Amino acid sequence: MWKTILRRLLIMIPQLIILSLLVFLLAKMMPGDPFSGSINPNTDPKQIEALRRAAGLYDPWYVQYFRWVGNLFHGDLGTSYIQHVPVTSLIADRANNTFWLSLLTTILTYSIAIPLGITAGRHQDQWQDTGVQIFNYITLATPGFVFYILGLWLFGFTLGWFPISGSVSANASGFWGVLGSRLYHMIFPAILYALIATTGTVQYLRTGIVDNKVEDYVRTARSKGVPENVVFHKHILRNSLLPIAAFLGNTITGLLSGSMIIESVFSYPGMGKLFLDSISQRDYTTLTALILIFGILTLIGNLLSDIIMSIIDPRIRIQ
Amino acid sequence: MKKAKVFAGITLLSGVALTLAACGKSGSNANEASNAAKFSQAVPTKATKNGGTVKVAVETDTPFTGIFNDELSTSNTDSEVMQYGAESLFGTDDHYVFNNKGAATIKIDQKAKTATINIKKGVKWSDGKQVTAKDYEYAYEIIANKDSKSQRYTASLADLVGLKEYHEGKASTISGLEMPDGENGRKVVLHFKNMKPGMNTSGNGYIWEAAAPYHYLKDVKFKDLMSSDKIRKRPLFFGPYKLQKLVRGQSTTWVPNEYYYKGKPKITKITASVINPNSVAQSIKSNKFDVIQVINSQWPNVKNTKGVNFIATVPLSYSYLGFKVGKWDAKKGENVMNPKSKMNNKALRQAIGYGMNVNQVAKRYSYGLSFRIPTLIPKQFGDYFDKDVKGYSYNIKKGNEILDKAGYKKKGTYRVQPNGKPLTIHLAAMSGNANQEPIIQNYIQQWKKEGLNVKLTGGRLIEFNSFYDKVQNDDPSVDMFMGAWSLSSEPSPNDLYSQTAPMNYSRFVTKKNTQLLDEMDSQKAFNHQYRIDKFHEWQKYMDDEAYVLPVSNSYTITAVNKKLTGYSLKPSDSMGNGFPNWYNVAYTK
Numbered sequence: 001m002w003k004t005i006l007r008r009l010l011i012m013i014p015q016l017i018i019l020s021l022l023v024f025l026l027a028k029m030m031p032g033d034p035f036s037g038s039i040n041p042n043t044d045p046k047q048i049e050a051l052r053r054a055a056g057l058y059d060p061w062y063v064q065y066f067r068w069v070g071n072l073f074h075g076d077l078g079t080s081y082i083q084h085v086p087v088t089s090l091i092a093d094r095a096n097n098t099f100w101l102s103l104l105t106t107i108l109t110y111s112i113a114i115p116l117g118i119t120a121g122r123h124q125d126q127w128q129d130t131g132v133q134i135f136n137y138i139t140l141a142t143p144g145f146v147f148y149i150l151g152l153w154l155f156g157f158t159l160g161w162f163p164i165s166g167s168v169s170a171n172a173s174g175f176w177g178v179l180g181s182r183l184y185h186m187i188f189p190a191i192l193y194a195l196i197a198t199t200g201t202v203q204y205l206r207t208g209i210v211d212n213k214v215e216d217y218v219r220t221a222r223s224k225g226v227p228e229n230v231v232f233h234k235h236i237l238r239n240s241l242l243p244i245a246a247f248l249g250n251t252i253t254g255l256l257s258g259s260m261i262i263e264s265v266f267s268y269p270g271m272g273k274l275f276l277d278s279i280s281q282r283d284y285t286t287l288t289a290l291i292l293i294f295g296i297l298t299l300i301g302n303l304l305s306d307i308i309m310s311i312i313d314p315r316i317r318i319q
Numbered sequence: 320m321k322k323a324k325v326f327a328g329i330t331l332l333s334g335v336a337l338t339l340a341a342c343g344k345s346g347s348n349a350n351e352a353s354n355a356a357k358f359s360q361a362v363p364t365k366a367t368k369n370g371g372t373v374k375v376a377v378e379t380d381t382p383f384t385g386i387f388n389d390e391l392s393t394s395n396t397d398s399e400v401m402q403y404g405a406e407s408l409f410g411t412d413d414h415y416v417f418n419n420k421g422a423a424t425i426k427i428d429q430k431a432k433t434a435t436i437n438i439k440k441g442v443k444w445s446d447g448k449q450v451t452a453k454d455y456e457y458a459y460e461i462i463a464n465k466d467s468k469s470q471r472y473t474a475s476l477a478d479l480v481g482l483k484e485y486h487e488g489k490a491s492t493i494s495g496l497e498m499p500d501g502e503n504g505r506k507v508v509l510h511f512k513n514m515k516p517g518m519n520t521s522g523n524g525y526i527w528e529a530a531a532p533y534h535y536l537k538d539v540k541f542k543d544l545m546s547s548d549k550i551r552k553r554p555l556f557f558g559p560y561k562l563q564k565l566v567r568g569q570s571t572t573w574v575p576n577e578y579y580y581k582g583k584p585k586i587t588k589i590t591a592s593v594i595n596p597n598s599v600a601q602s603i604k605s606n607k608f609d610v611i612q613v614i615n616s617q618w619p620n621v622k623n624t625k626g627v628n629f630i631a632t633v634p635l636s637y638s639y640l641g642f643k644v645g646k647w648d649a650k651k652g653e654n655v656m657n658p659k660s661k662m663n664n665k666a667l668r669q670a671i672g673y674g675m676n677v678n679q680v681a682k683r684y685s686y687g688l689s690f691r692i693p694t695l696i697p698k699q700f701g702d703y704f705d706k707d708v709k710g711y712s713y714n715i716k717k718g719n720e721i722l723d724k725a726g727y728k729k730k731g732t733y734r735v736q737p738n739g740k741p742l743t744i745h746l747a748a749m750s751g752n753a754n755q756e757p758i759i760q761n762y763i764q765q766w767k768k769e770g771l772n773v774k775l776t777g778g779r780l781i782e783f784n785s786f787y788d789k790v791q792n793d794d795p796s797v798d799m800f801m802g803a804w805s806l807s808s809e810p811s812p813n814d815l816y817s818q819t820a821p822m823n824y825s826r827f828v829t830k831k832n833t834q835l836l837d838e839m840d841s842q843k844a845f846n847h848q849y850r851i852d853k854f855h856e857w858q859k860y861m862d863d864e865a866y867v868l869p870v871s872n873s874y875t876i877t878a879v880n881k882k883l884t885g886y887s888l889k890p891s892d893s894m895g896n897g898f899p900n901w902y903n904v905a906y907t908k
Contacts, residue, residue, distance in 0.1 A: 032784030035470075044473035045821045051468060083384050084545045093567060149597075157601040164598055164607075170570035170590040267595045269382050269568050277381045282784070 001310065005303065012299050016292070023291040024065050027284050033057055034081030034282045055081070068288065078285035082278075087289045090274070097167050098258035098270035101186050106251060108194035113201035120202065121209025121240065122232065132202065140199045148265040151192045162188035165267035189266045193259065201244055208240030215239075245312055249304030253297040358631035361887030362879050367585060367905035373883065375591040376611035378599055382568025387554035389529040390461040391545050393470050398896070400591055403573040404445070404556030407521070407528045407895030408438070408455070414701045414890070415521045415808035421895050422450065422557060422580065425526070429514050429845050434526055438505040443578035444532050445561035453502035457533040459493055460485070466541035475524040480510045515811075516844040521895060522808030528895065530557070558894060559584040559902040569593050585905035603627070609880035615688045615873055616752065627878040632888040634875050635699060637692050638803040640675070640868040642668055645826030646793045653819050654826040661736070661744070662798050666725030668865040671744075671799070672711030673718035674766045677871055684754050689873040694858045697872065700810040702847075705855040708862045710869060718769045727770070734770040744773045747789055747800040750780035759801075776800075790824050800824070801870070808890070808897075810854070811840055816867070827866040835860060882906050 034055075035048050056064060071078060077087035120132035156164040163169065163185050172181035212218060213236060221231050260272035267273070271290065278286040377383065379396050386392040387401050398405070410421030417425050423438040442450045459479070462471045463486040477483040480495025495510035509526065517523040532555040539547045554562055559581070560573035570592035575584045594602060600617035602608055604624050613621060613629070622629070644663045645656035662668065677691040693710030696703050726737035736742045744766075748759050759780065766773045776789065776796045790800050802824065804815060814820055817836050818828045835857040844850035861867065879886050885903035894900045 030784070031782075031788040043470050044475075046474065047470060047472045050465075051470060054465075054468070079546070084386060085551070086546070152598070153601065157598075157605050160605065164602070165594055166566070166569045166592060168566055168569070170564065170566060170572050170592050171588075173564075264380075265595075267380070267593060273382075281381065 001307075005307065008303050008306075012296075015299060016295060019295045020069070020288070020292055021065065023288050023295075024068065025061065027287050028061055028064075030279075030282060032282050034284065072292075077289040080278075080283055080286045082281045082283045082286070087285050090286060091271070091289065091293070094258075094269060094271050094274045095256050097268065098263070098272070099255050100182070101190060101263075101268065101270060102255040102258060104186055104190040105193045105197065106255065108190055109197045109201065112194055113198035114205065116198065117202040117205025118209065118237065120206040121213075124206075124210050124213075129206075132206070136199055136202050139196050142196065144193075144196050144261050145265060147196055148189070148192050148262055151188070152265060155188060167269055185268070189262050189268060193262050200247075204243040205240055208243060209236055212236045212239050242309075242313055245308055246305055248308050249306070250298070250301035252304060253301035257294050257297055358629065358874060358876065360630060360632055360889050361892065362628045362630055362881075362884055365884040365907040367884060368908045369585045369905070370587050371585075371906040372588045372590070373586050373609045373880075373904070374607070375589060376594045376599070376602060376608040377591050378596050378612055378614070379593055380595055380597075382593060385551055385565065385567060385571075386545060387556075387562065388461070388531060388544070388550045390458050390471055390527075390531060391467065391469050391550065399898070400571050401554075401556070401562075402894075402896060402898035403560035403571075403589055403591070403901050404554070404558040404562060404576065405529070405896055406556070406558035408436070408530060409521060409528055409895050410891075411521045411808075411893070411895060412891050414699075417519055417521060418891075425519075427514075427518050429842070432511045432514050434509040434511070434518065436507045436509070438507075438530075439580060440505065442557055442580045444535070444555045444557050445576045445578060446532075446535070446555055447578050448532070448534055449503075449505070450530055450557050451502060451533070452498040452500065452504045452507045453533045454530040455507050455527075456493065456496050456498065456502075457536070458527055458529055458531045459496060461531055461541065461544065462527065463493070464541045467544050468542075473524060476527065478511050478513055478515075478525050480512055514842065514845070515840050516842075516850055517809040517811050517840065520809040523811075524807060524809065524814075559900075560586075560589060563588075579902065581902055584902050586901075589901070603878050606880070608878075609883060610886065611878050613876040613878055615685055615876070616754070618686045618688060618876070621878070624878065626881050628881055629876055629878055630886070630888060631874045631876040633697070633699060633872055634805070635697055635808060636803060636805040637695070637697060637872045638801065638870045639695070640671070640799055640801050640870055641790075641825040642671075642799045642827075642866055643793065643797055643825060644866065645828065647791075647821060647826060652821075654823050654828050656826060656828045661742075664725065664737075665864060666721045667727065668868070669711065670718040670722045670727075670769055671766065671771065672865055672868045673714045673721070674769045674771065675711065675762055675868070675870070676713040676765055678713065680758055680761055681871055684758055685873060688876070689871050692869045692872050693862075695812060695816075695861055695867065695869050696810060696854060696858055697806065702851045703810045703854040705858040707855075708858045710862060711865070713765075715765070715768050722769060722771075729770050732767070732770065733772040742772060744771060745776045745796055745798045746773050747776040747786060747797040748780050749783055749786045749801070755780060791821075793826065812836065812857070813840055816861075825866045827864075829864070831860060832857075832864075 033052065035052055052058060056067065068078065075088070077091070079085065080087050080090055083090055116132050116135070120129045123129050152164060155161045167182060167185050168178060169181040169185070172178045218231060218235055221235055256271065258270040258272035260276050262268070263270045263273040264276060274286065275290050277283070278290060377396060377399055383396040383400050384392075384394050385400065386397055387405070389405060392398060406422060408421060408423040409417045409425055410419070412418050422442040423436050426435045428435070436455065438450050438452070438455070440449070444450060459482065461467050462469045462476065463482050465486065465488065472486060477486065479493065481490060481493045482495065484490040485493045497508040497510065498504055498506065499508060500506050511525070515523065515525055518525055521528060535555050536544065536549055539549055544550055552565055556562070556576065557580070559576055559579045561576040562571060563574045564572040570590055573589040573591070574587070577583055594608075596614060599611065599614050600620045603611055603613065603621040606624070606626055642662040644660050645654055648655045657663065681687070681689040681691060691710065691712070694705055694708040696705065698704045722734060727734040727742065734742055746759070746763070748755070759775070763773045781789070786800075789797050790802065807814075813836050814822065816823050816832065818833050835853055838844065839850060839853040839857065844853060877888070883904060884907050885905055886899050887903070888899060892900050892903065894902075
């Protein structure tokens, strides 16, 4: 298996090169540049031109590209044109926010989805199942942004239970104060996000249980007189969790990429929001760095998923 | 530091277009215009008490950058976030002319070609150190030193003797900046190459209006300043409040600067936190903030909110319709007019002006918060504004007459050019909120009534970046364009409309225009009446030639907690930075 992992890692290199080249060129093709927002009667266009030249924006694209790649190897992702801090520090800041929000969301998603899926599968076609299915159709059919905005309006403004934007209150002080404030800012978007995100997991789990219930090995177990509870938990449930495990790798790496929609609605300064902002502000350095990171995360996520699958399901072996 | 406010530049460019495009449902708000005029510029004055926390909303959909330094900051949001501490050196009257009520005095001597600046004794940084002559020089050094990558260096600032040499690295000091009492003194004499009549006005672009704490920043290299913690996390200010806490991109918390030269301010704590513009209306209605700016399109939603005073100003800005009549010659650095271009016909431009029903559009889509403006010099400039210029009010009949007379004959629905060729006019307009589209379509319908075939460049509204890409580069697909300018508080229009101004996007150049613009900023114009006359003459000329048609402007409304007093938007009440003087703001007893 180690050989396989190594091979997969090696294949990633050309993939990443192509990705970085595409990303870089597409970013450059967007109209405008980081300085176009600075032109007004109080800046001298000559000074802006001088700054553009100093930033190397007039060099041929391949010169810019190789300069960028060269810096990458030194661990230097450049300096943000807009925020004027190193991109690494900017991303570290945002990744930290996104990580905790995503972790909370993921925990909430699973702790809602797994019991629901089990209930539905176990009580197939009974009222419990119908209830879960209705919930599932609603969450499937509701567009995220509508749901978040509605939630924000109801619980954030009308009832005033939760903060409406940001990741921490300006007045929070002390370790516990800050921690509490962060959690308070996170919990609401996380709940909303989790509610919408359960759909897939519930459905996979339910279908898995329903399918496995009628498998031969289950009938064998039952006929041997194994107690129903053991049959369910040891045989049916384990096998039904496989499809969910298949996504685990991407879920783990997804903890860092964040969600553009929820972060925008709640003005939560995470990776998704940073990505959107860097596009609208033509912050090339941040933009290219982010896409590269997202690309790497996706590739690693897929690899992780495969590895996890091969560990928990002996039938699957990576060749 | 009017500049900071003005710096909104392009943000406002789209912003102004948007405010006009405010979303309206019906034309039933005919009386709103008169209501709007009733806004006060300040909240009522009442007896005050010490203490209390003030929450201020910073409306932006991107986190603020947080460069807490006037010389390096590039964003309007940053100026907004640091307004509590970043006081300008000079106070002004209501027409932005320097007076001596600020932290320093300034005296302009036309004959000696100098400006003498005296920083008042007791004006101290928030660490207790006196603001010195060196601090003022240092601000110039930050701007002009290439390593610091400041965007603020301009040809106008380089009117200061020696600044250019310093900028180019040919000199280690700025020869024209003299400190008669030494670096630790409080007196600075600036020597200029040419004197300008606008130099007595804030935002003139020739005299820098802020200082930077040299003793605090001197150990930081110029190239590291912009990202240094001393500017990004722990800045010093000499204004009434000092930064206590910063949550990067999200919020700033301010507490009184005990060394403030006017005395200790009364509010215990001010927090300014970012809020998404989409949440503004709800935040006003639920009184989540003590000071929050109204988004005009949401006005009907919020105007009945209890517990707040709505105050308003008309910002120094306008939206306009420009006609492309030439090209920018980058080599020569000047605009070159093409006399044969399609839009180079006065009658055509005037008729287009008569075809715009700006008043109706403003009424219908902005609850009367936007209004037509007649001339390119805003009313806020007082005497400089020519009230006799009426502009082009909606008059289709007159438009048709002018076009008939000028030889634009009708062939079917549309007119053809005097030379017989078909006439299609391509209009570039920026996309904004949902109402931008119906507004532009409305204008196009009106022009059709004059037999003018106006089509949108590219067939649709254009995204902000692409719009300026096309307009700045004189793209042939643009015959006319709807833009907006946010202005400096010094009224001279030279930067926008002169032969050498790259931002003269129409590219019109006429002898008369050049002459008038030169005269306005000439030595003779130190005579106030002479300057006013030239301003009026120019406005009349521009009105007649119609190379650029002024369109509209809108109120900026702020909702202020009724329990707060001292909050005023008058320029004379400002700390010279375009924001209210927070020293005066306090809770009522």
